[in-house]
Amino acid sequence: MSLWDKFVVLEGLDGSGTTTQLNRLSSYCLENGIDSIRTFEPSDGFIGLAARAVLEKREKVDPLTLAQLFAADRREHVKMMKEQLENGKWVFCDRYLFSSLAYQSLHLDFETVLDLNKEFPLPGYCIYLECSVETSSSRRDKRESIDLFEKEALQKQVMSLYERAFTTFYPEGKGFYKINGETGADEVFQEIIKVLNL
Numbered sequence: 594m595s596l597w598d599k600f601v602v603l604e605g606l607d608g609s610g611t612t613t614q615l616n617r618l619s620s621y622c623l624e625n626g627i628d629s630i631r632t633f634e635p636s637d638g639f640i641g642l643a644a645r646a647v648l649e650k651r652e653k654v655d656p657l658t659l660a661q662l663f664a665a666d667r668r669e670h671v672k673m674m675k676e677q678l679e680n681g682k683w684v685f686c687d688r689y690l691f692s693s694l695a696y697q698s699l700h701l702d703f704e705t706v707l708d709l710n711k712e713f714p715l716p717g718y719c720i721y722l723e724c725s726v727e728t729s730s731s732r733r734d735k736r737e738s739i740d741l742f743e744k745e746a747l748q749k750q751v752m753s754l755y756e757r758a759f760t761t762f763y764p765e766g767k768g769f770y771k772i773n774g775e776t777g778a779d780e781v782f783q784e785i786i787k788v789l790n791l
């Protein structure tokens with residue numbers, strides 16, 4: 594048993610459905626008396642908010658500065674998540690270090706991003722909602738504004754960088770789960786519940 598066994602990370606392209614599934618997991622736990630918290634990265638701490646300002650194009654910084662902001666936000670966020678795990682809760686997190694590898698490596702060496710993230714604990718479950726660039730893009734169509742990385746051409750590269758991140762962290766596959774994110778939200782949720790044995 595490891596402290597991080599009940600730490601669950603959801604990853605995927607923008608629009609793949611991670612927020613939808615995070616909310617469902619949280620409601621499911623509430624209804625079934627399972628102690629849990631839902632959280633996300635970038636966090637709503639002040640460093641996370643600075644990263645969010647760059648994502649929303651209100652501020653502009655060098656790609657390395659942005660990668661460092663995500664890592665600094667994560668360092669603080671991990672402390673909060675650790676406390677919750679120590680209290681016996683499940684921690685469900687929308688995005689984690691795999692997002693840094695997939696997105697910041699668009700503009701930096703993969704190894705540089707890896708180095709910034711090498712000390713963070715791995716989750717008990719890393720769940721990737723696999724979704725095509727076309728599907729995730731059409732799900733984003735209703736949004737009013739386009740964030741920094743939400744262009745189709747970039748999302749294609751993000752997809753292959755995700756693959757590289759997962760083979761780096763999970764060479765044997767243990768702890769990594771790829772779920773078909775193209776099916777309906779209910780079906781995706783049932784798959785997640787099955788994986789977590791909840």
Ligand SMILES: Nc1ncnc2c1ncn2[C@@H]1O[C@H](COP(=O)(O)OP(=O)(O)OP(=O)(O)O)[C@@H](O)[C@H]1O
Nearest residue numbers: 606607608609610611612613732774776777778781
């Ligand atoms: N499995 C699904 N099938 C159809 N539509 C879905 C599915 N999952 C989510 N959606 C819809 O797609 C849109 C994007 O979903 P959501 O916000 O969960 O994506 P996301 O991965 O969190 O995106 P981002 O990372 O950009 O915030 C929402 O309108 C949501 O209702």
Ligand SMILES: Cc1cn([C@H]2C[C@H](O)[C@@H](COP(=O)(O)O)O2)c(=O)[nH]c1=O
Nearest residue numbers: 607634635663688689692693696697742
């Ligand atoms: C944690 C993290 C996130 N990002 C990117 C990925 C997405 O484009 C946005 C977050 O959007 P969401 O709607 O809140 O999911 O930020 C990143 O580039 N690097 C990271 O480490």
